[in-house]
Amino acid sequence: KQEVTQIPAALSVPEGENLVLNCSFTDSAIYNLQWFRQDPGKGLTSLLLIQSSQREQTSGRLNASLDKSSGRSTLYIAASQPGDSATYLCAVYGGATNKLIFGTGTLLAVQP
Amino acid sequence: ETGVTQTPRHLVMGMTNKKSLKCEQHLGHNAMYWYKQSAKKPLELMFVYNFKEQTENNSVPSRFSPECPNSSHLFLHLHTLQPEDSALYLCASSQGRDYSGDTQYFGPGTRLTVL
Numbered sequence: 001k002q003e004v005t006q007i008p009a010a011l012s013v014p015e016g017e018n019l020v021l022n023c024s025f026t027d028s029a030i031y032n033l034q035w036f037r038q039d040p041g042k043g044l045t046s047l048l049l050i051q052s053s054q055r056e057q058t059s060g061r062l063n064a065s066l067d068k069s070s071g072r073s074t075l076y077i078a079a080s081q082p083g084d085s086a087t088y089l090c091a092v093y094g095g096a097t098n099k100l101i102f103g104t105g106t107l108l109a110v111q112p
Numbered sequence: 113e114t115g116v117t118q119t120p121r122h123l124v125m126g127m128t129n130k131k132s133l134k135c136e137q138h139l140g141h142n143a144m145y146w147y148k149q150s151a152k153k154p155l156e157l158m159f160v161y162n163f164k165e166q167t168e169n170n171s172v173p174s175r176f177s178p179e180c181p182n183s184s185h186l187f188l189h190l191h192t193l194q195p196e197d198s199a200l201y202l203c204a205s206s207q208g209r210d211y212s213g214d215t216q217y218f219g220p221g222t223r224l225t226v227l
Contacts, residue, residue, distance in 0.1 A: 004154065034215065043116070043202055043218035089155070099168075100216065102155040 002027040004103035006090055012109040013080055021075040021106045023090030028071050031094030035064050035075050038087045038105070048075070052094070080110045114138055116219035118203050124225045125193065133188040133222045135203030143208055144186040145216065146178060149200040161186060193226045200224075 003026045013019050023033070032051045036044040048057045048064040050073070056065040063076040077084060087105040116137045125131050137144060146158040160168035161180040175197075177189040186203055200221045208214040 036218075041221075041223070043118075043220045044204075044216075046215045046217070049215050091155075099157055099170075104152065104154050 002092065002101045004090060004092055004101050006088075006103035006106050008106060009104065010107040010109075012111060014111050015080060015082060017080050017110075018076070018078050019080055019108070021077070021088050021090075021108070023073040023075070023103055025071045025073075025092045025101075027092075028068050029094060030068065030092045032092070033064075033066055033073050034091045034093070034100075035062075035073075036089040036091065038089060040086075044089060047088075077108075080108075082110045082112045084108060085110050116203060116205055116217050118201075118219035118222050120222060121220065122223045122225075124227065125190070126227050127193060127195070129193075130189070130191040132190065133201055133203075133224075135186040135188075135219055137184055137186075137203075137205040137217070137219075139205055139207075139217060141205035141207050141217070142183055143206045143214075144180060144183070145204040145206075146186065146188055147202040147204065149202055149221070151199075155202065158188075190224075193224075195226050198224055198226045 005024045007022045034049045035047045037047050038044050050057045050066045061078040066073045087107050089105045091100050091102045093100045119134045144161045148156045157170050158172045159178045164180045175192050179187040200223050202221045203219040204216040206214040206216045
């Protein structure tokens with residue numbers, strides 16, 4: 001059974017810092033991995049999608065990497081801003097379940 | 113309206129009530145999904161519809177009854193719910209015909225409280 005774990009559960013950093021969010025998954029036979037952002041009381045917004053054949057994807061200040069063999073992904077946020085404060089969710093698709101399986105998320109607070 | 117919309121945004125209901133959640137997508141997608149998000153738990157997939165046909169029921173109790181009259185609309189009918197059903201219910205849609213791993217676009221959710 002695919003399990004997705006995100007560490008840390010919560011993170012608080014001062015504005016301007018670079019930071020890394022971690023995601024690990026137990027079944028490496030995935031089709032892709034996605035990072036989402038969720039603001040309080042709102043739905044999810046897709047940030048980056050990495051296909052299993054890719055090693056990383058970049059969008060603006062965000063860079064996501066994927067190491068499928070070790071079951072890990074990281075989301076790197078450069079020069080963090082208070083507007084980056086949200087919950088970041090990692091989700092993997094594929095493997096034995098053939099579903100989108102989510103982690104519990106990392107709650108990020110960027111202090112001005 | 114653009115993207116994925118959900119109504120109502122908040123709902124409080126008693127255990128004996130019957131209510132419905134509505135989702136509408138304006139993206140021309142072919143697949144729609146219902147998810148449940150409980151506090152401190154990962155999002156749980158409930159149902160998947162492709163071209164109005166249900167292709168996934170993730171062992172959801174029968175007190176939740178989905179309906180998909182067309183590719184743009186998805187409903188979740190609720191009856192005799194339990195307090196533990198209180199959660200954020202999220203609707204999503206994607207382009208692909210089936211669970212092809214396409215990016216899913218989410219609505220803002222309905223915050224449901226069962227008294």
